[in-house]
Amino acid sequence: PPPFLFILFLSVSVSVPLKSVEVELEVRDHVATVVSTLNYENKEDKPLEAVFVFPLPGDAAVCHFSATIGQTQIVAEVKEKQEAREEYDDALSSGQQAFLLEESEQSPDIFSLSVGSLPPGESASIRLEYVTELAVQADDGLRFCLPAVLNPRYQPQGTETALQVPVTSVPASLVPYSLSFSARVSSPRPVSKVESNCSLDPLQYLNPEQTQATVKLAAGHKFDRDVELLIYYKDAHQPTAVVEAGQASAKPGTLMGDPVVMMSLYPEFPQAVMSSVASCGEFVFLLDRSGSMGQENRIGSARNTLLLLLKSLPMGCYFNIYSFGSSYQHIFPKSVEYSQKTMEEALKTVEEMGADLGGTEILNPLEHIYSQPCIPNQPRQLFVFTDGEVGNTKEVISLVKKNSGSHRCFSFGIGEGASSALINGLAKEGGGHAQFITGTDRMQPKVMQSLRFALQPAVVDISVTWDLPKGVSVTVLSPPITALFQGQRSLIYAQLTGESSKAAEGCVTVKYSLAGHPSQNQLHFSLKPAEDTGLTVHRLAARTLICSLEMEEKERRGEQDEGVKKKVVEVSVQSGVSSVFTAFIAVNKGDGEAVQGPLVRRNVPTSSDCPTILMSVSQTSLSHAFYILTFAPGTNSRSKRALVGSDWRINLTYMFLMAGTAPKQTPRDPLLQLVSLQKASGCWVLDPALAASLGKTSEEVENLKLASVNQEVWATILALIWLHGFKVDAQDEWQLLAMKAVSWLRCVEAGNALLGCNVQKDVLGL
Incomplete structure (x- = not known):
């Protein structure tokens, strides 16, 4: 029809006082410092209060906030949140100009900026600075994301609102302010390349060693997506330690007064252990089917990904698939053993899944999953696929942490605007790994990388010990390491108290057990502070400590929580780093005349x-x-x-x-068509469907088969040759299911060769 x-x-509102956003990024090795300048102008005939709700990376440490009006600069202070709000309101009621920056109480990746009493014709420039760690991707690239898209977060009924002011979202084509973005990258190792989902001007190297470079967005960039940079260094997997001197004005013995060390560890596991793949486990897949998953056929990509995952699971494991929106569903009442029958039943249901379940309530299905008893000798691995439009982020992450001893959680943020706080928090507290799929990225390679992590033996009994000179003590600021993966970085922040000689060295040792094999990695480092680091390491360490304390406060809410809250406020105010219990407040207390007239509020839209x-x-x-x-x-x-x-x-x-609509059915690509025909055991069957997926007729395929080779062996060999011959560029996607096929071939051929038989697997009941 x-x-x-x-x-x-x-x-539409007639005035948007935010005129432009300028962003300068400085990356030093794997740490990013971001300075954003927001330029406001009141072109109306009444004084304005502009309110802008916008996203930031969930683990960012916001450490500076200031406002410039004319020649006057006002630097904000960090204060307890209610105190800051009252000071802001008092300033506005008395006709003073004031500026308030606060973090959402439900999600640390959403901030609200209030620019108050901007007189007619007046301009103001807001400077916001934060530091953040760059996550390592599956291909060893370091990922920086400048969030430009803020989708409204779905708030389950009966929960608190995430912010006091509403999120105002518009299509990117209607965002009335411009964005400029430039980046400077430096590292001890050469910068190989910088890639982006947005058009960039060519990379410019600043020295012959190619350890410093600059790059910026190409002209004409539209505010229609998050700006993602992938930075690649040569020999990136080198453990490092950076010692940063304390703040001269701060008291020794305090976090800001003492030196702080940031350890970047890259554990290398024995190759013999890593070459083996687990043949057991309980794999639970949790798929977002909210209406927003219908965009850009995200749900279709998720269905294809589940196909690859199900084909790649090892025989002998258990699995189940949950999906959720305003309600949730599961394919089986409880996890079932992986077999041809259960795999086919699951795939039939997956094929019918659409983005048709309404909102985004992830808490209830998680609670149901955790209520299911774990299966003995089958380690639980949870895979969560969502576009992250969740309002109760901290509550969800807290639930995962509470159950972290029973599983590993692998999370996937799909599409522009996925909450980094949710996706990273799920993986961090669940001892797993986080991935982001944006723009035209194929979901499958990243998900299969996480499946390879999940099939690795779990690292247990992790401990960290310090060997420091006499007179120097250490206070670890990071939470204990709960997960280690081959090639993935682990960060540790620690405060060093006491005196040592400039030539002194320290050593940190990470011990763990992998598949029953005790192992350890050591890193020796100089205690001499690095130069020109500012207070970046201290601020990241403070943010790490604040996040740990906030999580502890949420878990203990109702019992002695005031002590933890007081500690958060103390660390936040001392370090100048934002927290959920504090806010940045700046008031222009100059001698200018009070702003006259009723104040008009304008909510600034975000993309x-x-x-x-x-x-x-x-x-x-x-x-x-x-x-x-x-x-x-x-x-x-x-x-x-x-x-x-x-x-x-x-x-x-x-x-x-966002109304959920059925995605258009597109022809399945040849790779997925071939994969869909594979049996749970790993083999293929010689039939017309296989021949068609190989681009041949049934006669062509069957006529070349040797009489001594059974049909399933021949079909499986053809499928493997096709994969290696035509889809080697997508090997990350089919590598695990191909390993399963090779294992099947070896079993059948070896048994028949030994006994001189030609018995097929179905005869054996396998």
Whole structure:
């Protein structure tokens, strides 16, 4: 049927005082310092209060906030949150200019910036600085993400609101302010390359050794996606230690007054252990089926990924698949043994999954999964796929941490605007690994990398010991290491108290057990402080300590929580790093006249990741626009009536655009077609479907088969040759299922050769 059409007159706020955002990034090895300058101008005839809710990386340490009005600069202080809010309100009521920056109480990757009492014709420049660690990707690249997209977070009924002010999201084409972005990269090792999901100007090296380089966004960048940089160094897997001197004005014995060391460890595991793949485990897959997963056919990509995962599981393991939206479903009442029958039943259900379950409530299915008893000798591995539009982030992460002893959690953030706090928090507290899939990224290679991690033997009995000169003591600021993976970095922050000679050295030893083999890695380091590091390491260490204390406070809420909260505020104020219990406050207490007149609030919109079904017919200004809205076939009448009858504002476009619709069915690519035909045991069957997926006729395939080779062996050999011959560039995706096929071949051929028989596997009941 033809789509339903109607024209809607859309009224939008007439003024957006935020005019431009300028971002300067400095990367030193694997640490990033980001300086954002937000330029405001009031072109109205009344004084304004501008409120901007925007995303930041979830593990960022916000460490500086200042405002410049004319020639006057006001540097903000960190204060207890309620005290800061009251000071801000008092300033506005008395006609003073004030600026407030605070973190969401539910998710540490959302901040609210309030710019108060901006008089008519006045301009203000806001400077925001934060530092963050760069995560290592599966291909050894270091990932930096500048979040530009903030999708509204789904708030389950009965929970607290994430922020006091609403998130105002608009399609990227309507964001009325510009973004400029430049980066400087430096490292002890040469910079191999810098890649991005956005168009970049060519990389410019600053020295012959190629250890310093600059890069910036190409002209004409649209505010339609998160800006992602992947930075590659030569010989990146080198353990390092950076000792940073304390702040001269701070008291010795305090976090900011003492030196702090940042250890980057890359454990190398014995090759003999790493070449083996676990043949057991309970694999639980949790798939987001909220309406927003219908964008860019995310749900279709997730279905294809589940196909690869199910084909790659080892015989003898157990599995189950959950999906969730406003409610949740599971394919089996409890995890079942992996077999041809259970695999086929699961795949049939997966094929019918759409983005049709409404909101994003992940807590209930997680609680159900954790309520299921673990299967003896089958370590539980949880894979979570979500676009991260969750309002109760901290509650979800706390639940995963509470159950961290029973499983490992591997998380995948899908699409623009996925919450970094949620995705990284799930993996960190669940002892697993986090991946982000944005833009045109294929989901499958990253997910299969995590499956290889999950099939690695779990590292247990992890301990860290320090050997320091006499007179020097150590206070570890990081939580205990709970997971180690081959080639993946582990970070430790520690405070060093006491005096030592400049030539003194320390040593840290990480001991652990892997598949029953005791192992250890050591790193010797100089205690002499590095130069020109500022207080970056201290601020990252403070943020790490604050996050640990906040998690402890949430777990102990209702019993002695005030002591932990007091400690968080103390560390936050001392270090100048944001926390959930503090805020940055700046007040212009100059001699200028008080701002006169009633204050008008303007919520500054941020970019949302909306599908392009909004078609502009005429747009004369930002204040008024005509749109044609096209409903996809199958959109229910209730959704249409709700839209027509609502008092539309631009921040509510998301409610319509996120309505779950069935994704278009596209022809399956040849690789997935071949993979779909593989049996749970690892073999293929010689039939017309296999021949077609290989691009041959049944006669061509069968005529070349040797009489002494059984049909399944021949079919499996053909499939493996096709994979190696035509899809070697996608080897990361099919490597595990190919290993299973080779193992099957070896078993059948070896047995028949030994006994001189030609018995097929189905005869044996396998």
